[in-house]
Amino acid sequence: MSETDNSGPLRLVAPDQGANAARRRQYSRRTFVGVSLAAGLAVGLGGRGSAAAAATGHTSPSWTGQDPFRLGVASGDPTPDGVVLWTRLAIDPLAEDGAGGMPSQNIDVSWQLARDPQFRHIVRSGVAPAVPEWAHSVHVEVEGLQPGHEYWYRFRVGGHLSPVGRTLTSPAPGNHRDLHAVAVSCSHYEGGYFTAYRHAAEENPDVVFELGDYIYEGAGVAGRFRVHPGSTCVSLAQYRARYALYKNEPETQQLHAAAPWIVTWDDHEVQDNWAGVYDKNGVPSDAFAARRAAAAKAYYENMPLRRASIPNGPDIKLYRRLRWGSLADIHVLDERSFRDRQAGNTNGSTWWFSNRKDEYNSPNRTILGAEQRAWLLDGLRQSRATWQILPQGVFFAKRDITAGPVETLGSDGWDGYGYDRDSIRDTWAARRHNAVVLTGDVHMHFANEIKADFANPDSATVGVELVTTSVTSGDDGSDTVNGGATVLAENPHIKFIQNRRGYVRMKYTRDELRSDFMSMPYVQRPDAPISAAASFVTPAGAPAMHRV
Template identity: 55%
Template sequence: MPITPNRRSVLKAGAVFAALPVVGFTDRRRAGPLAGDPFTLGVASGEPAPDGVVLWTRLAPNPLAEDGFGGMPARAADVEWEVATDESFSAVVRRGVTTALPESAHSVHVELSGLRPGAEYFYRFRTSGHVSPPGRTRTSPEPGSLQPFRMCFASCSHYEQGWFTAYRHLADEQPDLVLHLGDYQYEYAAGRSTERVRDHVGPETVTLAGYRQRYAQYKTDPDLQAAHAAAPWLVVFDDHEVANNWADGVPDEPDPSFLGRRAAALRAYYENMPLRPSARPRGIDMALHRRVDWGALASFHMLDTRQYRTDQPCGDVYRSDCPERHSPAATLTGAEQERWLLDGFARSRARWDVLGQQVFFGEVDLVAGEGRGYNPDAWDGYTVNRDRIVAGIVGSPVRNAVVLTGDVHAHWAAEIRERAGDPSSRTVATELVTSSITSGGDGSDTRPDVEAVLPENPHIRYFSDRRGYVRTRITPDAIEADFRTVPFVSRPGAPIATGASFVIADRDPALHRTGA
């Protein structure tokens, strides 16, 4: 069974280690004395493998500096790191030194190997006499393992629209893995949000300095820091990490400088996420889609639904319908990524094939009664591309397919039919959609506009407009999914509850509701 340390003791340890001499660390001062604590953005880990993980931090003694450099001097800084099997760091198994460069906003990505599979570790950093808070991470199990594990997934954390209380509760779940499915930060200028409870710093993010500053503001939030320090993350971006509803080289609003903005945004995204160095952007392109195995139990296919898509059909008008939705040339994934995904299905030997992606996969008719209307920014705008993915699941060795989704700021649970829109068609996969962390404000248990269209969508089994995340337990026999919700985000301190629970049984793609 997974190890479950006392989460509060891990957080408390950070203050203790910062105050005491650290055995094993040397005092490297290549950057010289700093104006303050450089670890204001916390620590993170990601990309777990059987023999290692990626460790991340970024030095920023003045995190909200307008130039995006976080108050760091314009020279390199040596950063020491160490990894231990215990939270007191009395059993250090790896240590080393990396260099934080000003051209990378003094971020570091330590790509570890040589660790034990399926093991828990603790890590921390030091530079110029300052010690970071510790983080907890773990490696994935050895190939062939069917060891159960706990995974939480989340999306859409708009700083202005609420407090990140749900991230704190996610940390307290002590998951083995966290997936973040996009809209980690929002690009809007300060004061634009109508649900505003706190303010962004700075104008709309269009420059590298602006994106760096915005990430820094989000990462100063202690609840987000707790979630990062609790477990390794797998991340993918959606639209707001760059700009609303962008599609490859096409912005939502006319912008002749958009490609430069995209390059700046992706560079800042890499600098602020626990990604492997192989994901470092090259100009406007970033290699984001990848496959991460958790033993033989789960294979995570992490998708990119922004960089390669064709422009949204129907003028990108919500609740619209048009023939262009069904164009064979329309693509959300791009041809190369589609081939990569279908090849992964064809080679699958996992008990569960999990798609970590951004926008609603299943069909959702958004118009009650006569007529039809869809979200063209989701897979409903690219139906032939979706049909090929579904056919790839059906015609492959995939044993169980589960789609994980963010974007829509509400909890949904749905069954995916072999033929979208045909209620007589068999169920071939399941879709679990997480609500937002804050985007949309407090929300409510339901919404009249959604209740009105549920009869048009019999494959949808659950909806809630509350904020939160999804907690899962994945075993060889089933995936247990709990839709976790908070009653408000307009002020701190919200409690956490479970709005609904479902079980997806092995070789049975139907959703089975459990509990009250």
């Protein structure tokens, strides 16, 4: 299918910068995103405002007196011939009813995809409906593109044009093109500015892995650096408004527009430490099922996901497989929706236990569910890619936090579901895969080796785990790690821990993985610099963490 599309250029109204104008001006030119670029395009396309609307034959409905693209744009789940494009219309993003100030009617949204950020060479265009039943979100699944190419996209409603986003298609099968990626997790609005997103966007990555806790669902806490408006999210309106709060941040919009995202969720998109049908306290109920349904719908509305992930009540399919040529198979996991309740959990307040080895390792307990586990094991067995990448939420390696012979392990991570972990590890080890588990959740950087037998430190290293620290959760963090010396002593496979904020930067090649644990000294001011706190090389064919 040819990429040629003869659609003419779109004209625009420069977006309203709103309350975050000062920080929006910090956007990097290299990300082709934000108000500054949109305004520049307005000049290049020959005008703006009502004159622009008249020139293109479009008139603006009365409600478009304000910019409807205040939540930005995004793309995700790239394939060799396509990608998902996303936006959500909102003229009043923080409206408490979650509707973003939009009318209760369908709205046609035009979109364009081009080979250049000036949109001289448009290759795809169309019109997609934004409907109130889905919070006026738009998910466009573009097909027929060229493998391994860079594209730019934008949306229009009436005389308003969105910011411009950059996206990519993945390489064709057989292509071993390098993969430059970043992994982020745990962006807590109350903890600080999302400066890590800005720095990650300036990396110009091929892919962003979002590993969960994109929002925090809790009520505002007085005395925090900045406070969530409203109460704890339970209803659809509350979850929609909370996503709008997070997406209204300029740094969030910058990283979304910089590269395609591959997303999964963890717990705070629904409720802290939830598990399948069980709430935090281990109690299934109709009320929690309704809350899960609201959370799943809001998640889909706000993420660049394909139609395959449209939720059905509380059920949403987030586990899926993507490929980066022949270099990497990406097995995206959902370790919340299908898990059994955490071992020993009785009141939602204790998550660390000793002497529960039999319960933790029981084959009758699962973190993935039987169907997802079978899907993953089958994919690992069949893969011929150089790297196996497993983006997911919670700590995979063993982590004993008590000195001496007594082991104290966490029930919420994979330590609490040893049978599933061993099955996955043993499968990739038997295939001699280069396995890389990507993890968030714990608000600290960890560099972990995955051992063939965690009880034997001298056993073979069969994979690695890169745990990214939070974007802001835990506030500024510190240069010390409480109990860090004990964790390193009791777990020799853990090679690095650090308690600052940031993200993990990765470069995958045919020969090695380079991983950099990017760190900032603070997040409660928006001007934090970033640097690599530690860097490691993992050779292909000999998966281990070698510090450089």
